[in-house]
Amino acid sequence: MKCIKCEENAVISLSRHNAGFCKEHFTEYFHRQVEAAIKEYAMLKTSDRIMVCVSGGKDSLVLWHILNLMGYKTAGMYVSLGIGEYSQKSKAKVNAFAQKNGLDAIIVDLDDEGCPIPLLAARTKRNACSVCGQVKRHFFNKVALDGGFTVAATGHNLDDEAARLFGNVLRWDTKHLAKMSPVLPEEGETIKRKVKPLIRLPEREVAAYAFLNGIDYIPDECPKSRGASSLKYKEVLNELEASSPGTKHFFYGEFFRAAADRFPYITNENDEDKMKKCIKCGAETYLDVCSFCRLKEKLNG
Amino acid sequence: MVTVEFPDGTFRQSEKNRIKDILRDVGQNEHAVLVVIDGCLVTPDICVKNGTEIKLISVVSGG
Ligand code: SF4
Ligand SMILES: [Zn+2]
Ligand SMILES: [Zn+2]
Numbered sequence: 122m123k124c125i126k127c128e129e130n131a132v133i134s135l136s137r138h139n140a141g142f143c144k145e146h147f148t149e150y151f152h153r154q155v156e157a158a159i160k161e162y163a164m165l166k167t168s169d170r171i172m173v174c175v176s177g178g179k180d181s182l183v184l185w186h187i188l189n190l191m192g193y194k195t196a197g198m199y200v201s202l203g204i205g206e207y208s209q210k211s212k213a214k215v216n217a218f219a220q221k222n223g224l225d226a227i228i229v230d231l232d233d234e235g236c237p238i239p240l241l242a243a244r245t246k247r248n249a250c251s252v253c254g255q256v257k258r259h260f261f262n263k264v265a266l267d268g269g270f271t272v273a274a275t276g277h278n279l280d281d282e283a284a285r286l287f288g289n290v291l292r293w294d295t296k297h298l299a300k301m302s303p304v305l306p307e308e309g310e311t312i313k314r315k316v317k318p319l320i321r322l323p324e325r326e327v328a329a330y331a332f333l334n335g336i337d338y339i340p341d342e343c344p345k346s347r348g349a350s351s352l353k354y355k356e357v358l359n360e361l362e363a364s365s366p367g368t369k370h371f372f373y374g375e376f377f378r379a380a381a382d383r384f385p386y387i388t389n390e391n392d393e394d395k396m397k398k399c400i401k402c403g404a405e406t407y408l409d410v411c412s413f414c415r416l417k418e419k420l421n422g
Numbered sequence: 423m424v425t426v427e428f429p430d431g432t433f434r435q436s437e438k439n440r441i442k443d444i445l446r447d448v449g450q451n452e453h454a455v456l457v458v459i460d461g462c463l464v465t466p467d468i469c470v471k472n473g474t475e476i477k478l479i480s481v482v483s484g485g
Contacts, residue, residue, distance in 0.1 A: 122465045122467045122468070131465050132462065132463040132464070132465070133456075133463060133465065134465040134466060134467065141465055178483055179481075179483065180483060280482070281483070323453070324481045324482060324483060325453055325454070325455075325456065325481040327481070328456055328479060328481035329456055329463060329481075332456060332458075332463060332479065333463065340429065340479070340480065342483060352482065355454075355482055356451070356454070359451045359453040359454050360451065362453050363451055363452065363453060
C-alpha cells in the first residue's frame with residue numbers, strides 16, 4: 122500500500138478511509154485530527170494553562186507531546202498509585218518524557234501519602250478501580266486548583282469513548298450518558314473544565330503515532346484492569362470495525378448529533394453556594410470533611 | 423513459515439504470507455495490534471517472505 126499523498130510506502134492503513142499514509146503524512150493527518158477536535162468542541166484557548174493528566178501510557182504522553190508542539194502551556198500531572206512494579210515503571214516513563222522535552226511533571230505519590238490503592242481497597246473492602254477513580258479525582262482537582270490551571274486534559278481516545286458509550290447504552294445509564302461530551306464545564310472553584318482532544322483518533326492510530334515519533338511509554342496495563350468490561354466492549358467494537366470500517370466513528374460521532382440532547386448535562390451550579398472547604402485538606406465539599414479525607418480516615422480506623 | 427512475536431513475548435508460527443492473513447491465522451484483530459518488521463511499521467496488505475519475523479504491538483489500553 123502506498124501513501125495517498127506522496128506514493129511512498131505506507132506505514133499505516135486507515136480502513137475507514139480506504140487509505141494509507143507514510144510517516145510524514147500520517148503525522149500531519151494526526152495533528153489535523155487533534156486540531157479539528159479542539160476546534161469543533163471549543164476545547165482550549167491559547168491563554169489556557171493546561172494540566173495534562175498522564176499515566177505513562179501511550180495516550181496521555183502522545184496528548185502531552187502534541188499539545189506542547191502546538192504551543193500550549195502545559196504541565197503533566199501524574200498520580201503514582203502504589204501498585205507495585207507497574208507504578209514504578211509508569212512513573213519512570215513520565216519523568217523521562219518530561220525531562221527529554223524540558224516539561225514540568227507534577228507527581229503525587231500515594232505511597233508517600235500513606236494511601237496506596239491496594240491498601241485503600243483492602244481496608245474499605247471496595248473495588249480497586251472505584252477507589253482509584255475517587256482518589257485520582259481528588260488529586261487532579263487539588264493540583265489544578267493549587268497550580269492555577271484553567272483546564273484538565275486527558276488522553277481518552279475514540280476506542281475508550283466508544284467503549285464507554287457502548288457500556289452506558291447497554292445499561293441505559295442516563296447519568297453517565299449525560300457526561301459523554303469531550304468537554305465538561307467547570308464547576309465551583311475546584312472542578313476545572315475537562316477536555317479530551319484525542320477523541321477523533323482510534324487507539325491503533327495513537328499507538329502508531331507514539332511508535333513513529335519515538336514516544337517511550339509503558340506498554341503494560343495496570344494489573345487491576347484485567348477482566349474490565351471496557352476491554353470486552355473494545356473487543357466487540359473492533360470485531361464490528363473489521364467487518365464494517367467506520368463503525369466506531371459513526372457510533373460515537375452520531376451519538377452527539379442524534380441522541381445526546383436527550384441526556385442533558387446537569388451541573389451542580391445551584392448547589393454551589395452550599396459548597397464549603399474540607400476542614401482537613403481545603404478541597405471543596407458539601408460536608409465538613411471531603412470524601413477523600415473520609416476515605417483516608419478509614420485507614421486509621 | 424513466518425514467526426510471530428506476541429506483545430507478551432510469546433511466539434507462534436504461521437504458514438500464511440500476507441500480514442492480514444497471518445493476523446487472522448494467529449487470532450488477532452488488525453484493529454487491536456500494530457505490526458513491526460525490522461523496526462518498521464507495515465500495513466496488513468503486504469506479503470512477507472518465508473522466514474520473516476514479525477512483532478506485534480498491542481494497542482488496546484485497559485481500565
Ligand atoms: S485499572 Fe488501575 S489505573 Fe485504572 S482505575 Fe483501575 S486501579 Fe486505577
Ligand atoms: Zn506520504
Ligand atoms: Zn479533605
